Amino acid sequence: MVQEILDVLGTTFWMVIGIIGIFCLYLAVSGLCYFVHNLYNRGRDKAKGYSSLKTVTFGDESSVVATRAASIAAVITLFLFWGIATGSKILPIGLPGPFVGDTSFEYTATNAAGDTADATVFVRIHEADNKDAPTPEVSGDGGLSFAKSDVILLPERRTKIIKVQNNDEGGKEEGYKITAVNGQAISPNQTVPFSDGEVFMTSKGSLSVRPATGVTMEALYLPPPELVWKRFGNLWNNGYLGVGLWENVFWSLIRVVIGFALGCLFGIPLGFAMGLNSWLRGWFEPIVEFMRPVPPLALIPLIIIWFGIGEQGKISLLFLAALWIMTIAARSGVSGVSIAKIHAAYSLGATKRQILSNVILPNSLPEIFTGARVAMGVCWGTVVAAELVAAEKGAGKMIIAASKFQLTDIVIIGIIIIGIIGYGIDVMMRIAENKLVPWKGRG
């Protein structure tokens, strides 16, 4: 137990180091861009408007406006980092990538009789996605000596054990052993570098060829942008596993819309009832207050047990995710009606029903909209998570299926699309809010 906690703390420590490193690098680039930006702007940026005359800006939130140039540079920097880290071919410069091409090294062997001979190992390293690379030909074999030259073919970044003794005369006899690589002595568990990588001798005396990997990331972990873009085109045209890209997105959205609509349909009247009637507030309060902090994701197992993995389960989950949020939003909307407005409406001769529809409902709309924005965000997150667990179609289903086949590019495309749609939903809710409840915050 103590050991486990210490392990966690140790991991955390290294994570902190890593996070600091990444941040410092990113901020360094930011600082550089800032410097360049200021150089460019010197003399151009004439003071304009009221804000530019303010002498107190530090601490005055209203005078802090996002610099557009910084945002653009930041996004470009992210893509640059991505490209550099993955050795993207669209960038003119980049970190050294893994070795690809033909290379060779020599080894020296001693046979049972005590003779010594040299032979060459020809190594051809092909790109990971080029499966039809031809095996290299042996040029100038070991000649008449007992040691014969070898050839190996392997994909980039991969390691291969080669038993050079197999084709050597007397290579399987007792007393045969490899003594040097490229003239450097080698013994089991030792490593000798050659021009494009290194050779390791296993404990049993075989050679393991390790071509240079460079410092870029492997496409398995993070594919370069151009590969992701290519895959995007492919996904757009052909879909994945027989389901179109937009079909997946559409199914996720339709679940969210139905679940959210159901949540509003029941949550808003429930919230109103709780805001207008003491008995109903008492009746529903325990369950609402209990269910509200339960994360919808925690309900997935139960929902699967009850409804299976079909649409009903997912829509029920989203309904539950939206329901409590909308209930509480509607309830606080009702509670937020100032008593003076209610009194005014009664004094003007309105009936209870008229007050509900003409005063309480419009007055609670801003709160309901705030709740709807939160609920939409939660629903979108929940639907993706629910699809990760079980679904036929959907954005979450697409990325979990792709991850099982290590198609990291599809996973990344999925994440980007999910992010963009989540952002799009929020922007649309904000636009709707400005159109429908322009009096929000100005009462």
Add this chain to the structure above:
Amino acid sequence: MSGLIIDDVSMTFELPNGGKVEALKNINMDIKEGELLSVLGPSGCGKSTLLNILAGFLAPTDGVMTLSGELITSPSPQRGMVFQHGALFEWMNVSKNIGFGPSMKGTPQAEIDAKVEELLDIVGLQEFGQKMIYEMSGGMQQRVALARCLANEPDVILMDEPLGALDALTREKMQSLVLDIWKKTGKTIILITHSVEEALLLGERLLVMAPRPGRVLKEYRLPFAEMGVGADLREVKQHKDFGPTRDEILNMIWDMEEEIMGRAEES
């Protein structure tokens, strides 16, 4: 029988700790139709409670009130109310706010429109019918609140410190407007205020209330409201009786405040 009669009204609140607060004790008043009555008093003297009872938002613990012989038990469009902060409906534009009362009654739209036009004219907002409430200044909002109240043609208008939140200049204009409306419409107006000058200017009759228990301490009959109609209120304030009356009332309120402070220190 057409006036507003307050007959021995008392209001006692029970506190959670078992104590009792006598917000009003044995209030008696007879307010004639068309009278302009201002009520003045320090905080806690029960003047707002009295207004809420008159509006029908609160039921008194004792006593009855009648308007034109009818018992007051609940809010009614007969008794319009103007609140300190307008209490306007910000999701409606100015015209909709003003027409709220008639439209709740189901008055035909054409009739409402004509009424709203007329009222916009009276309160000096001819051009502002289509504006939203949040686009208007505090003074304009109070004009809308006045117009909204008048649209229902109430017998009595109850005003709960309607000008309390306005700046001095706007306030002066609004005081003239209240006098104009009173004269033009002949409505009974009961106005609660913190300001002694306002109470003097906007009261044919002025009641000074005292706290603990809330009661009427003194009653004045004043000529200033009548003088102020259509006149410059600053000139009215120059009248020889205005200053002395103001000082007398101010002293009275000072004494009350000191008594309250003294009692607070004792306990």
